[in-house]
Amino acid sequence: MKAVAFNGSARREGNTALLLDAVLEELEAEGIATETVSLAGHDVRGCTACYRCYENADGRCVIDDAVNDCIEHMLQADGVILASPTYFANVSPELKALIDRAGLVARANDDMLQGKVGAAVVAVRRAGALPVFDAITHFFLISQMIVPGSSYWNLGVGRDPGDVTGDTEGMETMRTLGANMAWLLRRLHDRPR
Numbered sequence: 001m002k003a004v005a006f007n008g009s010a011r012r013e014g015n016t017a018l019l020l021d022a023v024l025e026e027l028e029a030e031g032i033a034t035e036t037v038s039l040a041g042h043d044v045r046g047c048t049a050c051y052r053c054y055e056n057a058d059g060r061c062v063i064d065d066a067v068n069d070c071i072e073h074m075l076q077a078d079g080v081i082l083a084s085p086t087y088f089a090n091v092s093p094e095l096k097a098l099i100d101r102a103g104l105v106a107r108a109n110d111d112m113l114q115g116k117v118g119a120a121v122v123a124v125r126r127a128g129a130l131p132v133f134d135a136i137t138h139f140f141l142i143s144q145m146i147v148p149g150s151s152y153w154n155l156g157v158g159r160d161p162g163d164v165t166g167d168t169e170g171m172e173t174m175r176t177l178g179a180n181m182a183w184l185l186r187r188l189h190d191r192p193r
Contacts, residue, residue: 001185002033003079003117006070008095012040015123015164016083019156019174023081023121026178032185037073039094042066046093047100053108060105067101074102074113079185080145082136083121089128091135099139106143114144117188119181121174122155123164129155148184150177 005024009016017036024034045063052062059075060068074080082099084091091099106113118140122132133153140147154177156170157163164170 001031001079001189002035002077003027003081003181003185004073004077005034005036005081005083005121006095006098007036007038007040008082008084008092008098009038009123010040010092010094011085011161012038014085014161015156015158016085016121018162018164019121019123019170020081020083022171022174023119023178023181026175027079027182030179030182030186032079032182035073035077037070039066039092039098042094044094044097046097047104051108053105057109059109059112061101063101067098070098071102071105074116077116078189079117079119079181080113080140081119081121081181082139084123084132084136086122086124086128086132089131091132096135099135103139103143111144115188116145117181117184118143118145118147119177120154121177122153124155124157125159126157129153146184146188148177148180150174150180
């Protein structure tokens, strides 16, 4: 079993990455292989609503950038984690592009993400994290993915890089999320088909 995490932050080693690390450590401790894909430094464009993904039905977007690689990573994984800092009470533009384009490609290809496990991770300075959490979770739900819970909403509070480690409850929420995601992945993997 494998989980892939997408870091939508412009900072590769910022608070979003630290929160992701806490989730991934729990998954790895439970025997789940993990991989992290950073969107930082990639020129990721938004959806142009051309609907060529429906015409082509090849599991790819016609825009040739990092999103197609991300879609392939999603397809190869059993679990998907989308992580974002809070930008004016919403996801980062790179993560929004990934959500919109991967979501449309998935729907155009027989809901190809259906049945995978999805989890949101949100870094926030002070407020506005819940719309970010909702945007990511809505992507999972409309993609017919399965979303595990945690001990609180999946967010950690911190402004400067590293501050989030001081949010004891936020870090514990991430560890609980990782453990719950591992439990769910194992149950889904072991179910009769």
